[in-house]
Amino acid sequence: MYMGICYLCEKEDRSYFGYYCEKCNKIKRLIHLYGLERVSEILECVLIRTKTQQTNKIKNQLEIEQETLKTSHDEHAEIMKKVLRSGKELK
Numbered sequence: 001m002y003m004g005i006c007y008l009c010e011k012e013d014r015s016y017f018g019y020y021c022e023k024c025n026k027i028k029r030l031i032h033l034y035g036l037e038r039v040s041e042i043l044e045c046v047l048i049r050t051k052t053q054q055t056n057k058i059k060n061q062l063e064i065e066q067e068t069l070k071t072s073h074d075e076h077a078e079i080m081k082k083v084l085r086s087g088k089e090l091k
């Protein structure tokens, strides 16, 4: 049964329940777990900046993530478990 197109990416088919495809559902879960502010900031930093700015920003973001991992490894593992609960693994 055709469920229609995803309301967010407008590319993939919607999952059985809800308005979004599987990938966009994953993004939605990330927003719930990390907060819209943080996710939006990362996307802006990584995708919208120029190449040189990107390199620096990605490096900074990776350092922040590494720091987060160091300070709250268990918490992060818990979050990843929730994110991956759909059964699909991140590539």
Ligand SMILES: [Zn+2]
Binding pocket: 006, 007, 008, 009, 010, 011, 012, 020, 021, 022, 023, 024, 025
């Ligand atoms: Zn989508």
